[in-house]
Amino acid sequence: MGQAPEACAAANNGHGECEVVFDRPECMTDKVMHYCPGCTHGIIHRLVGEMIDEFGLFERTVGVCPVGCSVFAFEYFHFDMIEASHGRAAAVATAVKRADPNRFVFTYQGDGDLAAIGLAESVHAAARGENICVFFVNNGIYGMTGGQMAPTSLIGQKTTTSPRGRDPGIAGPPIGVCEMLSSLPAVAYLARVPITSPKNIHTARKYMRTAIRAQLERKGFALVEFLSTCPVQWGMTPIKAMEHIDKTVVQTFKPGVFIDRVTPPKETTAPAVERTAVAP
Numbered sequence: 001m002g003q004a005p006e007a008c009a010a011a012n013n014g015h016g017e018c019e020v021v022f023d024r025p026e027c028m029t030d031k032v033m034h035y036c037p038g039c040t041h042g043i044i045h046r047l048v049g050e051m052i053d054e055f056g057l058f059e060r061t062v063g064v065c066p067v068g069c070s071v072f073a074f075e076y077f078h079f080d081m082i083e084a085s086h087g088r089a090a091a092v093a094t095a096v097k098r099a100d101p102n103r104f105v106f107t108y109q110g111d112g113d114l115a116a117i118g119l120a121e122s123v124h125a126a127a128r129g130e131n132i133c134v135f136f137v138n139n140g141i142y143g144m145t146g147g148q149m150a151p152t153s154l155i156g157q158k159t160t161t162s163p164r165g166r167d168p169g170i171a172g173p174p175i176g177v178c179e180m181l182s183s184l185p186a187v188a189y190l191a192r193v194p195i196t197s198p199k200n201i202h203t204a205r206k207y208m209r210t211a212i213r214a215q216l217e218r219k220g221f222a223l224v225e226f227l228s229t230c231p232v233q234w235g236m237t238p239i240k241a242m243e244h245i246d247k248t249v250v251q252t253f254k255p256g257v258f259i260d261r262v263t264p265p266k267e268t269t270a271p272a273v274e275r276t277a278v279a280p
Helices: 005-011 043-057 089-099 113-117 120-125 175-180 200-216 238-252
Strands: 060-067 080-083 104-110 133-136 187-194 220-225 256-260
Touching: 005 200, 043 120, 043 133, 043 200, 089 104, 089 113, 089 120, 089 133, 104 113, 104 200, 113 120, 113 133, 113 175, 120 175, 120 220, 120 256, 133 200, 175 220, 175 256, 187 200, 187 238, 200 220, 220 238
Parallel strands: 060 080, 060 104, 104 133, 133 220, 187 220
Antiparallel strands: 187 256
């Protein structure tokens, strides 16, 4: 936000003019967010708002909210949003997109919503090549409901339901959603990025642009996974939680682009990627 006139004048020794250099995206409301201090949902919400403004999609966007920490995401955007039952965001988004293909449709989901209860919906939407965007926030735990073990909890991670740490002999290893979906030929774009630094946030913008282009160019299913913090349920300060992602979480959930059937190959002689049909 721009400075108040008196603050601006003081900062410029009384000789400067106020200039807005940072503002809220037009598609976002001014409601104070309910997220815990140090959680990156607020950053990711802003990235979504920036992308909607940048692509001029405000009038035709429909977002689908999950159950979980971001259950009230609809309060932070001016465009249309639908609240889906737990895990059903991808199915609801599929219905909206098929009913009105001119809409830009995205889901905003956590790991419990997408990788646990909604795993079947997520996998089959990707397998069908549904022409939707999925913004997947992975903080490795059930944040809102008390810090239980999630499908993405790390091996050895202590949670309220794994107080001695996740035992892969009992619970299996964590599910890598991008790795799992990489084998599906109707997927257009898959990428993962930690939200831990300005550089990584810039990378997140780049990934989101490509995911949105996948839908606008009717290339099919696109998903961007954000490695997010949960300082409260991890029992860490916000800074320690950021460091934990960069030092530990990325060892299991490696960042990068997994599938990109949107960006043209640099070599014009490269063979075209074979794809299955994309859903309407």
